[in-house]
Amino acid sequence: MSLPLTTVGSSLFLDETQKAKKYLMSLVSEGVSQAVSTGLYKSLFLARRSEEYIVKHYPENQMRSPMHMSMGQEFVSVGVCSALEGKGDIFASYRSHAAFLAQTHDTDRFFAELYGRMSGTGEGKGGSMHLAAPDSGHLLSSGVVATQIPVAIGAAFANARLRTGRTAVAFFGDGATDAGVFWESVNAASLFRLPVMFVCEDNGYAVDTPRAARQTFESLTEAVRPFGCDVYEDDSGDVESVYLLARRAAETARSKRRPAFLNIKCCRFLEHVGTGEDWHWGYRDKEATVRDWIARDAVITQRRRLLALGVAEQEIVALEGEVESIVRRSVERAVAAAIPGPERLYAGVFHAKA
Amino acid sequence: MRKLDYSGAIREAMSQEMERDERVFVYGIGVPTFSKIFGTTNGLQEKFGPERCFDTPISEDAMTGFGLGAAIRGLRPIHVHIRVDFMLLATNQLVNMVSNYIYSTGGKLSVPLVVRAVIGRGWGQGAQHSKSLFSNFTHIPGLKVIAPTTPADAKGMLTAAIRDDNPVICFEHRWLYWAEEDVPEEPYETPLGVGRILRPGKDVTIVGLSWMNVEARLAADILARRGVSVEIVDPRTLVPLDEKLIVESVARTGRCVIADCDWVNSGFSAELSALVNEKCFGRLKTPVRRIGFAHTPCPTVRELENEFYPNAKTIVRNVEEMLGLEPANLDSEDFFSHERRFRGPF
Numbered sequence: 056m057s058l059p060l061t062t063v064g065s066s067l068f069l070d071e072t073q074k075a076k077k078y079l080m081s082l083v084s085e086g087v088s089q090a091v092s093t094g095l096y097k098s099l100f101l102a103r104r105s106e107e108y109i110v111k112h113y114p115e116n117q118m119r120s121p122m123h124m125s126m127g128q129e130f131v132s133v134g135v136c137s138a139l140e141g142k143g144d145i146f147a148s149y150r151s152h153a154a155f156l157a158q159t160h161d162t163d164r165f166f167a168e169l170y171g172r173m174s175g176t177g178e179g180k181g182g183s184m185h186l187a188a189p190d191s192g193h194l195l196s197s198g199v200v201a202t203q204i205p206v207a208i209g210a211a212f213a214n215a216r217l218r219t220g221r222t223a224v225a226f227f228g229d230g231a232t233d234a235g236v237f238w239e240s241v242n243a244a245s246l247f248r249l250p251v252m253f254v255c256e257d258n259g260y261a262v263d264t265p266r267a268a269r270q271t272f273e274s275l276t277e278a279v280r281p282f283g284c285d286v287y288e289d290d291s292g293d294v295e296s297v298y299l300l301a302r303r304a305a306e307t308a309r310s311k312r313r314p315a316f317l318n319i320k321c322c323r324f325l326e327h328v329g330t331g332e333d334w335h336w337g338y339r340d341k342e343a344t345v346r347d348w349i350a351r352d353a354v355i356t357q358r359r360r361l362l363a364l365g366v367a368e369q370e371i372v373a374l375e376g377e378v379e380s381i382v383r384r385s386v387e388r389a390v391a392a393a394i395p396g397p398e399r400l401y402a403g404v405f406h407a408k409a
Numbered sequence: 410m411r412k413l414d415y416s417g418a419i420r421e422a423m424s425q426e427m428e429r430d431e432r433v434f435v436y437g438i439g440v441p442t443f444s445k446i447f448g449t450t451n452g453l454q455e456k457f458g459p460e461r462c463f464d465t466p467i468s469e470d471a472m473t474g475f476g477l478g479a480a481i482r483g484l485r486p487i488h489v490h491i492r493v494d495f496m497l498l499a500t501n502q503l504v505n506m507v508s509n510y511i512y513s514t515g516g517k518l519s520v521p522l523v524v525r526a527v528i529g530r531g532w533g534q535g536a537q538h539s540k541s542l543f544s545n546f547t548h549i550p551g552l553k554v555i556a557p558t559t560p561a562d563a564k565g566m567l568t569a570a571i572r573d574d575n576p577v578i579c580f581e582h583r584w585l586y587w588a589e590e591d592v593p594e595e596p597y598e599t600p601l602g603v604g605r606i607l608r609p610g611k612d613v614t615i616v617g618l619s620w621m622n623v624e625a626r627l628a629a630d631i632l633a634r635r636g637v638s639v640e641i642v643d644p645r646t647l648v649p650l651d652e653k654l655i656v657e658s659v660a661r662t663g664r665c666v667i668a669d670c671d672w673v674n675s676g677f678s679a680e681l682s683a684l685v686n687e688k689c690f691g692r693l694k695t696p697v698r699r700i701g702f703a704h705t706p707c708p709t710v711r712e713l714e715n716e717f718y719p720n721a722k723t724i725v726r727n728v729e730e731m732l733g734l735e736p737a738n739l740d741s742e743d744f745f746s747h748e749r750r751f752r753g754p755f
């Protein structure tokens with residue numbers, strides 16, 4: 056398998072030439088502390104490592120739920136969730152592994168849910184497409200395209216009314232912008248002046264159908280602008296760029312009391328559903344995709360940035376080792392955890408008052 | 410006690426709950442505008458302000474998701490649809506999101522969302538303004554479904570629905586809005602999932618849904634004059650259903666007519682019929698009968714509309730056949746007509 060796996064512990068960029076130094080310095084972004092840069096890398100690496108475990112263990116047929124992998128797109132949700140410093144209310148799609156982990160860092164409940172265990176986010180009733188940790192601000196991910204978007208605007212309304220200080224975020228792919236409910240939600244949120252963030256993880260495809268085969272307007276961002284949103288576009292493929300953009304967008308949304316639309320270009324490395332590659336489908340060009348996206352993988356870029364910032368290689372390796380063991384332990388705990396008994400089938404259809 | 414009509418009872422339930430609990434709000438297409446949803450939202454915007462009683466774009470899909478988001482984040486929304494037909498645009502949210510939000514989170518979240526849907530007959534409303542669609546929603550696990558018949562039940566059940574931590578769909582037949590009866594002034598809850606015997610009898614049980622209880626009462630009066638004693642059971646809540654009340658009634662009478670104001674095919678009447686057949690098989694003296702709409706789209710012209718909808722006469726004829734009675738001459742009977750508005754009480 057020629058997966059774009061990160062290589063733990065190896066020296067990714069130790070070339071000391073002038074050119075290399077210049078490149079390294081160009082990675083340093085203004086307004087981002089080293090601690091934040093490190094945190095972003097840790098989140099990215101956590102999502103990537105977790106999904107690599109899924110790739111590795113999925114064939115054992117113990118995680119029996121369709122996997123829609125975030126791999127390659129993690130920098131979008133990591134950037135946005137980190138910018139909100141845990142104060143986001145996250146409404147994500149079926150492709151939400153990275154968003155869930157970026158928001159909660161809770162690999163225990165994550166893997167337990169994938170393995171269908173009582174200790175999972177929904178005691179196994181949700182699975183990969185329906186992850187939820189309401190106490191940590193990750194609301195239920197949804198498996199029907201675009202359905203999570205209007206829920207986010209309702210949460211934004213409640214947050215504003217109740218002055219919770221939280222910011223509702225809808226994550227969705229560009230395929231969701233084909234759906235009427237996306238436009239209904241953008242309109243209603245603009246009309247009601249709700250500080251919600253619409254974050255389009257624009258990987259250019261609805262499963263394997265390219266945007267040009269689905270939409271007539273040239274620019275999605277420009278199509279959204281007239282609604283009265285603040286619109287932003289980012290094609291950097293870089294977590295810190297997204298982080299800074301999301302911070303600015305969230306502040307503006309709150310101060311101007313209106314929605315923000317962020318169109319973040321990204322690339323899904325793996326197939327639409329499943330843990331393999333899909334070059335054999337022939338809908339996208341491998342060479343161009345590797346050149347434009349995989350070669351500048353945000354996870355590797357962030358690692359290089361840490362080196363440029365002067366973080367010692369062994370420090371990074373230690374961080375990676377720490378994440379590695381967190382993920383491994385979570386997988387072990389999940390495998391060993393209790394499977395819901397048959398009496399759980401009818402439990403929780405309705406909410407029982409405590 | 411003062412008399413209050415059904416519309417006023419609905420309004421009072423919302424108003425008192427909005428007063429009691431700041432988290433409650435009501436919204437939907439046309440909610441604060443001139444029609445006031447048959448008067449049920451009269452004065453609410455004036456009293457509670459535009460943040461708690463407001464109009465929306467014609468975006469039922471998004472506005473249902475909006476209600477869900479508000480509900481899981483601490484508010485208690487009431488979403489109103491002036492026709493259930495329009496609520497079909499909200500089906501994706503109701504069926505794919507609202508109904509399974511609690512289950513998929515392992516019971517961690519509550520979804521205190523009420524969706525009010527106006528059903529029933531006007532005149533000449535045609536195929537797209539006249540549905541009931543009970544079974545479209547009773548079919549879905551995770552949704553509570555109520556259809557109060559009397560003003561007192563409307564107030565108590567809507568109050569209970571607003572206080573419930575689960576999504577509740579409330580069906581209101583528009584002809585019931587003019588029904589009047591004594592309704593307590595103070596707030597009270599009529600528990601969901603508990604049916605009610607509207608009229609005790611011993612020869613035949615009529616299980617009536619919503620408006621059809623009014624028709625059942627008229628039928629029962631006509632049949633009483635011929636010595637037939639009719640028991641009318643109003644389930645009031647369709648999900649969760651008070652099975653015991655229905656089963657016990659039919660076990661006593663041995664006969665059951667299910668009078669629904671909806672299509673019969675795959676309708677809620679089929680569910681009730683299955684229940685009665687499963688639980689009362691040995692007690693039934695005659696097969697269960699079901700009454701409902703003709704299996705056609707609703708026609709607009711009055712003469713065909715009258716054929717499409719069942720009424721008290723339909724019930725009388727069915728009971729006569731079950732009991733082996735000759736059909737009575739009903740020419741002198743005064744059946745309900747929309748032109749003479751019903752004032753109630755039940």
